[in-house]
Amino acid sequence: xxxxxxxxxxxxxxxxxxxxxxxxxxxxxxxxxxxxxxxxxxxxxxxxxxxxxxxxxxxxxxxxxxxxxxxxxxxxxxxxxxxxxxxxxxxxxxxxxxxxxxxxxxxxxxxxxxxxxx
Numbered sequence: 001x002x003x004x005x006x007x008x009x010x011x012x013x014x015x016x017x018x019x020x021x022x023x024x025x026x027x028x029x030x031x032x033x034x035x036x037x038x039x040x041x042x043x044x045x046x047x048x049x050x051x052x053x054x055x056x057x058x059x060x061x062x063x064x065x066x067x068x069x070x071x072x073x074x075x076x077x078x079x080x081x082x083x084x085x086x087x088x089x090x091x092x093x094x095x096x097x098x099x100x101x102x103x104x105x106x107x108x109x110x111x112x113x114x115x116x117x118x
Contacts, residue, residue: 013040042088049081
């Protein structure tokens with residue numbers, strides 16, 4: 001994917017997350033800005049990796065040399081997806097934890113654990 005296309009997707013996701021977490025107190029907004037940008041980047045990257053895994057699978061045949069038999073191993077893209085997914089979930093949890101008490105956690109906004117954003 002071209003960088004300009006990726007930037008558009010990141011900005012779109014950043015705007016979505018900014019709207020979802022608009023009720024975070026002003027004193028914490030500077031911290032939130034960085035978390036939202038990183039979450040947006042991770043989300044776009046996860047979508048790209050998901051497409052790759054859907055097309056190519058989680059495992060591949062691998063061999064160390066022509067003299068050894070091949071075996072199935074987890075593709076590096078699958079490992080990367082899992083690591084980035086965990087990072088994304090942690091950021092969403094951090095953002096959700098910054099929401100003030102009393103903000104209704106409905107389907108229109110973030111749930112208490114951020115699970116509706118994943």
